[in-house]
Amino acid sequence: MLQTLPMLHQNKSWMPRLAFAPQNTAPRGDTLVVVFLRGAADVLNMVVPHGEDAYYQLRPSLGIARPDDSKKKKEERAVDLDGFFGLHPNMQPLLDAWQSEQLAIIHACGAPDESRSHFKAMELMERGVDDERGPASGWIGRHLATLNTGNTSPLRAVGMGTRPQKSLTGSVPVSALRSIADFHLGGDQRALQQMRMALSTVYQNDVMGQDTLSIMDTLQTLDPLTYAASRDAKYPDTEFGLALKQTAMLIKAQVGLEVSAIDLGGWDTHFAQGSSTGLMPNLMKDLAEGLAAFHADMFDHQNQLTTVTMSEFGRRASENGSLGTDHGHGSMMMVLGGNVDGGKVHGQWPGMEEGQLIGPGDLAVTTDYRDVLSEILTKRLNNPATDEIFPEYQPVMPNVLR
């Protein structure tokens, strides 16, 4: 068929070569899952510094009670991690991963930008740059562009959502999937069969076409509704849970997934954010239950999987007059996976006393987010080109991986 088409008579000298020659060639490493908490998550109520008196002075209503505070009900108290930090009670699903040392927390972590603007901070963080100058592509995009893993799958990098996250922007094609069904053809069973036949006829001599058809066939059989997770993992019935579940499905289907970017929004809690229950605790529940289910479901793949969470900045140390928190600075990252130096809160704690907070009263940043990402990129994804991924930045390895 191919040979009969008028435009395709020519010899094959024009057939594709690699789009560009990345300087590093290496076998692919872990699958990386990047969870972005959009809106600036209030990390001080997620990983609570219960050993810090100032925390309770600054947050008389919103503060999460100490683990041993007998005046409060157990479900209102922080779950102790190391005697100084504790998890919000709704983050408790992550305790298993913590105890099996596969969850590391890097507190007071973030970016140098002090604009406290969501738009600007998110953009800079996704581009991996210090200020508006510098490359406009995303850090994951540059990771893909600087590492040739020999993987040409259209699902090498996937942004869960209607469009790829800015961090994925770059010269390597990425796919945006609201759901696995986005890699299906539309139409009823009959129409589908007809389209499939037409495609396999016109692509019968084309390797890339055949590969795409076979990924399409694989995905066509996957249905998140009937998917049976391993170890009875229960993903929350939310958009976030669905994105994690589908990431797990893609990894297990072995369709070439190297990076999955997932967003969880709604963290901009200026008003009535809730202490142990309410708006923000519900988000934490979604986050923790989702990550815990993913961790359990992917148990047999833990050695080839790293998950990282990030947010554009943290929130003010003190609560505001409407029982919420305003834009702050220092944030927190979590790294989850089989090669993580887990069960520890990493990073230097800057303290919350007057003189220790910065600007209008915000947690300082003692670990740059790029340090954490650089360590993951070099140690787990086999990409040493951090100078191109984070230009003009010299990472210091925070040793969150083993």
Added chain:
Amino acid sequence: MTLSRRDFLKLSALVTASAALSSCAPVYRKLAGDLPAVPWTALSANDFLALNRLTFGPRVDERARFVDIGLKAWIEEQLDFESINDLACEIQLSPFKSLKLDANELEGISNQLFDGYDRDTIPNELRQSTLIRQLYSKRQLYEIMVEFWSDHFNIYIEKGNGFYLKTVDDREVIRKHALGSFRDLVWASAHSPAMMIYLDNQANEKSHPNENYARELMELHTLGVDGGYSQKDVMELARCLTGWNVKEHFWLGDFVFKEDLHDTGVKNVLGLTIQPSGIQEAEQVIEMLAVHPSTAKFISTKLARRFIADEPPQELIEKAAQTFLDTKGDIKSVLRVILLDGLALAQPKYKRPANYVLSSLRMLNAETDAVAINEHLLRMGQSYFNWPTPDGYPDRSESWQGNLMPRWQFAFELIRNEIKDTKHNLKNLLDVSSTGILQDDVDALTSLLLGAPLERIGRDRLIDSVRAAGATEEETLQIVAGGLIASPAFQWR
């Protein structure tokens, strides 16, 4: 066909009266003389290829006109784009008010005061209008050159205030000079606030020079990476460019030269000593770069890559570069050489996503408001003005061959009329030439889309495979048409 002023007003009213553009489009396009009710003209393989390079995919009337007057006259007609009546397309653009506004006004309409900025409306209008022009303008070669220069002087619309400044750049830089003089084009681009912001020249100050724009001006806009400049030249040109900036208050968004940020020392760029003269220092360099032999070669190579082959023949590049130098960068003269000498040497080029989508819409004579089309382009990786790095959307075939699925989805959604506010009618399209026999209809469609019918064996295998999946005769024609648009052959132009 020319229209009187009265006709024009009548047509404008017709458009304004209807919110859904696509539904009434055929009426006024018919009035504007666009739809010949004749069978499409058979084309030789060479003519089909040439038309695929000279348009975003030939329409039925363009095939007829091309065969009528021949390649040379077609090119001349297209180069003289201002004398092509494009009223029908212009009327379709009338809802996009932002296209005509200046920077200050654009800032005004996007500023929502307490709710920050609306960063979507203006870019969306620019994208939508770009697609409508590419689809419906009769000035196809001009639109191709607009696309070419938009890549060459790429601006990522999402960065900073680019979201509204790009509209000004599109109108005052790219469209104004797309078929004019290269010197005027690069001059306008250098004074374009959108470019200043995108390549950080607003941060280029005497005390902290920023080399970004200075480097790209030489590497990407004029000389090319091997064009014979050094890191020292970049730094010296950056010094010349200190103070080239954008107004932040009154007449905000306009170009301004800020004397106080300018480095007043003597500079030396490419061997030329530049005495302190404020804004004229960099302007002097731009004049030199615009007509530099390296620039002539670099621009000729890129043009030949767009129209002729990924690796264009050396002799063609040299001849075009010589013409560039002889005419001091007259774009039409250079294009004439590339097209008249080059098209006979053309090698297959993989369609970039927009070209793929546009060619199927144009060849099927589909009607669309281009909104949902842009969503498809986003998934294919070429929603306009969305390329972050300054090199523009890649032009080599290999860069686009990795992602077939969104193209297949588009092909079948289009052919099944499932794309929002986008319609085509296969039956009407085939009506004028149909014998009512499926095989003949498939042959006709294949000639339309691929330039010639398939060999009988291939055609029958395709028809049989779809029928074997239980398709009726009518469904078969539709699915085969989708298969042809999704096929490897249709990915190439």
